[in-house]
Amino acid sequence: MALTSSMEDYLEAVLILHQKRGSVRGVDIAVHLGVTKPSVSRAVKELSKFGHIIKNTDGTLSLTDSGLQIATQIYEKHQFFTRQLIEAGVPKDIAAQDACRLEHVISEQSFQKLKEAAFSGSREVIPSDES
Numbered sequence: 599m600a601l602t603s604s605m606e607d608y609l610e611a612v613l614i615l616h617q618k619r620g621s622v623r624g625v626d627i628a629v630h631l632g633v634t635k636p637s638v639s640r641a642v643k644e645l646s647k648f649g650h651i652i653k654n655t656d657g658t659l660s661l662t663d664s665g666l667q668i669a670t671q672i673y674e675k676h677q678f679f680t681r682q683l684i685e686a687g688v689p690k691d692i693a694a695q696d697a698c699r700l701e702h703v704i705s706e707q708s709f710q711k712l713k714e715a716a717f718s719g720s721r722e723v724i725p726s727d728e729s
Contacts, residue, residue, distance in 0.1 A: 601650075601668065605645060606672045606702060608645060608651075609645065609651070611630045611631050612627065612651065613669035622659045623658055624659065650662055672702075675697075675701035676701045678712075679693075680693050680694050682716060
């Protein structure tokens with residue numbers, strides 16, 4: 599079953615907070631995402647059922663291998679789109695908000711092609727029909 603954008607945001611939050619702090623608690627996620635603690639509890643329960651998060655005995659949260667894979671993919675997209683939008687002249691706060699939306703809707707194939715185009719130095723997005 600595919601995860602919702604919201605569930606992907608929770609996985610991404612666990613990844614980011616783990617990188618910053620080493621351990622992650624539900625309250626940390628609530629503050630990071632600007633949601634309530636009960637919302638975090640529901641999300642953690644769902645993500646645990648899917649096998650993406652583990653709630654440790656000390657109350658901290660950890661990503662499973664599958665959760666880490668999904669979170670890493672989402673975070674990579676977020677960073678890529680934020681950087682591209684800022685380079686295009688979009689203010690940082692708007693770029694981050696828009697990147698958060700884009701990261702959930704783009705297919706993996708399209709994302710890979712965009713990365714290739716961005717890093718190849720070629721700025722031609724639509725090939726010309728003229729030969």
